Amino acid sequence: MDLSDDDLAQGVEALARFCALGKTLFPEPYGETWGPGPEGYGDRSMRDHLGTLQLSPQVRDWVEAMCCLVALGPLDQSATTEFFRTYALSGWSVEQALAALTATKLVKGTRELIGSIAEQARLADIRLNTPVLRVTQTDGEARLELANGDTISAPVGLIALPINVLNSAEFDPPLSETKRTASTERHAGAGMKCFVRVKGDIGNVSVMAPEAHALNWAVTYRHGAEGTWLIAFASNPDKLPMAGFDDVAGLQEALQPLLPDVEVEQIVGWDWVNDPLALGTWCIYRPGQLAQVLPDLRTTEGRLFFAGADSAIAWRSFIDGAIQSGYRAARDIDEYLGAGKGQAPATAGPTVPHRRTAAIRKPAAQPPATSFLEESWQTPPNTGAPPWPQGHGNRSSSTTGKPAKSTGCAGREKPLQRRGLWRIGPDNGAHFPYNVHGSDTFQIIEGEAELETPDGEKIKLTPGGLYSFPDGLTAIWRTKSPFVKFFVVA
Numbered sequence: 001m002d003l004s005d006d007d008l009a010q011g012v013e014a015l016a017r018f019c020a021l022g023k024t025l026f027p028e029p030y031g032e033t034w035g036p037g038p039e040g041y042g043d044r045s046m047r048d049h050l051g052t053l054q055l056s057p058q059v060r061d062w063v064e065a066m067c068c069l070v071a072l073g074p075l076d077q078s079a080t081t082e083f084f085r086t087y088a089l090s091g092w093s094v095e096q097a098l099a100a101l102t103a104t105k106l107v108k109g110t111r112e113l114i115g116s117i118a119e120q121a122r123l124a125d126i127r128l129n130t131p132v133l134r135v136t137q138t139d140g141e142a143r144l145e146l147a148n149g150d151t152i153s154a155p156v157g158l159i160a161l162p163i164n165v166l167n168s169a170e171f172d173p174p175l176s177e178t179k180r181t182a183s184t185e186r187h188a189g190a191g192m193k194c195f196v197r198v199k200g201d202i203g204n205v206s207v208m209a210p211e212a213h214a215l216n217w218a219v220t221y222r223h224g225a226e227g228t229w230l231i232a233f234a235s236n237p238d239k240l241p242m243a244g245f246d247d248v249a250g251l252q253e254a255l256q257p258l259l260p261d262v263e264v265e266q267i268v269g270w271d272w273v274n275d276p277l278a279l280g281t282w283c284i285y286r287p288g289q290l291a292q293v294l295p296d297l298r299t300t301e302g303r304l305f306f307a308g309a310d311s312a313i314a315w316r317s318f319i320d321g322a323i324q325s326g327y328r329a330a331r332d333i334d335e336y337l338g339a340g341k342g343q344a345p346a347t348a349g350p351t352v353p354h355r356r357t358a359a360i361r362k363p364a365a366q367p368p369a370t371s372f373l374e375e376s377w378q379t380p381p382n383t384g385a386p387p388w389p390q391g392h393g394n395r396s397s398s399t400t401g402k403p404a405k406s407t408g409c410a411g412r413e414k415p416l417q418r419r420g421l422w423r424i425g426p427d428n429g430a431h432f433p434y435n436v437h438g439s440d441t442f443q444i445i446e447g448e449a450e451l452e453t454p455d456g457e458k459i460k461l462t463p464g465g466l467y468s469f470p471d472g473l474t475a476i477w478r479t480k481s482p483f484v485k486f487f488v489v490a
């Protein structure tokens with residue numbers, strides 16, 4: 001049925017109620033943190049959240065259809081927080097959210113955007129149709145093995161794969177368990193979008209339908225004497241009576257309840273869900289994935305950095321999210337390479353803990369669940385004797401900031417490189433490779449972790465402990481409880 005202005009106003013008001021929790025959950029939607037209760041609401045599906053609203057049947061259908069468009073996946077598997085964040089990103093305005101979802105277009109299309117980026121990346125060696133089969137981290141480099149047999153090595157790797165295909169490449173050492181599990185369970189975006197040419201000029205139409213229908217939105221893309229191009233969306237392609245994108249009769253049948261009189265002539269689409277390089281449509285987290293998966297998806301593992309729209313904070317299901325995550329990763333890599341010229345940010349070596357001090361002042365606040373580096377780039381204070389035993393690893397002396405004589409690292413002289421606080425949680429830091437380049441000396445402010453060296457030695461890292469690990473140590477780091485250390489990498 002046609003919606004009157006009054007119906008639409010009711011729909012917008014209902015959607016505002018649906019999204020209202022976005023105000024408390026995402027008071028700063030571009031930030032990495034969220035408000036109280038994310039687990040509860042993140043664990044709630046759009047379907048469950050719809051069930052909490054008192055709505056007239058007609059308005060309910062409209063709000064449900066909006067959910068189908070945002071998720072493009074089954075509503076009982078799509079986290080309602082995904083809609084809340086879009087609403088928050090749009091200034092907590094339903095009208096702005098609708099505009100962001102449907103009205104903004106690239107003037108010359110996405111191909112032009114990609115072409116422009118590629119043209120400006122003059123130093124890039126772009127290889128299309130060349131899947132990466134294996135990613136190996138060794139001492140000093142990340143190495144990619146490509147399907148065509150080539151290998152590429154670099155001081156760092158940037159993994160920008162969608163989460164659904166992370167497991168399609170083999171990683172050695174393996175990615176964190178959280179990343180691997182997320183890739184196995186996938187996000188909920190598993191819908192279908194296609195362009196449909198129908199006979200004649202049917203003008204501008206926009207027809208929406210709730211989840212029970214095979215198609216949830218059909219909207220005019222272009223119309224004229226040669227016919228009308230529609231865009232059709234299905235949040236659950238299992239309901240589509242279509243065998244493929246050449247099945248004009250199947251799509252005609254699916255379109256029938258929305259636009260009874262149209263005659264389908266042509267379909268253009270792509271099966272993203274079964275494309276092995278995508279395995280899904282745009283990223284919509286499942287209930288719980290926001291809190292359980294997102295921090296880890298953004299966490300560096302050794303020399304591997306991670307980017308892509310699926311791990312973006314803002315505009316996660318959008319090109320904008322991919323671009324934002326690219327900026328962030330570029331900054332992180334620049335910092336990493338600039339600081340240590342390819343040496344790992346959190347590094348260590350097989351070592352023995354050697355001095356412990358008990359009187360450590362703990363920070364007032366608990367560390368957040370995400371791991372991050374807070375680095376102080378100042379010259380260390382001149383405190384006289386260094387807080388670690390002399391002659392260990394490549395350490396010589398000097399908290400003065402003057403270059404320290406190095407006994408390791410190929411005999412190079414190196415200045416004190418970096419120091420600062422480093423935090424990680426037991427979820428996102430459950431298991432990752434820890435490789436020391438130079439030396440890593442740190443004191444544990446709080447938390448416990450364990451290192452396991454390749455020969456099976458287990459080193460317990462306990463609060464207050466002062467540890468120094470020499471160049472060349474490789475180990476697996478396991479974080480046991482929220483962990484904060486003050487480190488000096490030299």
Ligand SMILES: Cc1cc2nc3c(=O)[nH]c(=O)nc-3n(C[C@H](O)[C@H](O)[C@H](O)COP(=O)(O)OP(=O)(O)OC[C@H]3O[C@@H](n4cnc5c(N)ncnc54)[C@H](O)[C@@H]3O)c2cc1C
Nearest residue numbers: 131132165193272277281282308309310317318319320322
């Ligand atoms: C149907 C559809 C419509 C959309 N419409 C919009 C829209 O209107 N506006 C908007 O902002 N966003 C839209 N999106 C979302 C947007 O496309 C994504 O958010 C964005 O493309 C994500 O960028 P990305 O670089 O993170 O990942 P991707 O664009 O998915 O890029 C990942 C790349 O990795 C490659 N790859 C996969 N496996 C391997 C491997 N083993 N080795 C090497 N390469 C590999 C893939 O081929 C792909 O090129 C849409 C998505 C879909 C599916």
